[in-house]
């Protein structure tokens with residue numbers, strides 16, 4: 622089973638007292654095809670997790686959501702909780718969680734947790750149940766010999782695989798991984814990323830939410846850079862991480878901040894999402910800003926490369942388009 626995700630003009634607001642609101646996500650549009658990994662990157666607080674929660678119908682009750690998110694024709698934003706619980710979460714979309722330790726139940730073995738999830742999703746029982754739980758473990762490369770262990774008896778890597786196995790029980794065609802490599806050492810980051818990529822190569826779509834650009838570079842086909850709740854660049858990963866590089870000044874800054882590049886942080890701080898500047902939200906930190914930046918730039922370009930900037934770098938790095 623495959624699934625095509627099409628998100629259009631997704632916005633999430635959290636109303637505050639006094640008529641103000643946190644603009645957590647604004648006008649986000651992207652497509653995700655089967656067998657494709659889209660990495661959503663950006664600094665902490667830019668709206669990545671809120672976006673994932675919106676797609677899973679897991680936003681808090683005070684959230685105000687606009688736009689559309691079609692998964693094979695079903696609008697995830699307007700579907701009822703019953704539909705999402707019965708047909709979508711676990712079955713059409715699986716969440717690979719940020720912290721496996723907090724996702725796994727500490728007092729039950731991995732096998733018992735897998736079997737319970739299989740029972741819930743498929744109604745299987747007896748030997749069929751045991752077989753399906755074993756198959757889910759195998760899909761996530763979780764060793765059969767460790768199935769009767771408790772979460773605290775697992776290494777960080779095996780706990781991540783156990784959480785991934787739980788997510789994969791329903792064989793959902795779309796995976797959302799929210800910071801799946803947080804807290805792991807580099808070697809484990811690479812292995813976790815490679816395992817996620819295997820699921821993509823098997824035909825699943827993967828939305829990888831991360832601030833770990835190295836993990837994104839390792840497995841993503843396309844990259845979306847978020848800043849202050851908006852996608853500011855959406856482009857093929859190869860041309861983003863290698864030549865010709867990103868076109869948005871913020872995206873360039875993010876890459877240059879990496880220790881293996883120039884290790885220069887983007888100056889300044891991101892704006893508060895309940896007090897966004899008029900116009901381009903990055904302009905106060907941008908050395909290319911001009912009066913034109915008083916108007917919010919639209920994301921413009923093609924599927925292989927789009928940027929929201931009045932002064933985007935052209936593909937010859939020293940010159941500007943505008």
Ligand SMILES: Nc1ncnc2c1ncn2[C@@H]1O[C@H](COP(=O)(O)OP(=O)(O)OP(=O)(O)O)[C@@H](O)[C@H]1O
Nearest residue numbers: 635643645664665666667668669670671672681894
């Ligand atoms: N229930 C809520 N009420 C008000 N504001 C919220 C709520 N949930 C999230 N926010 C705000 O939405 C913004 C986006 O948060 P989000 O968690 O999506 O960022 P993020 O990019 O995933 O960051 P991180 O990498 O730290 O998880 C933040 O400013 C956050 O404070």
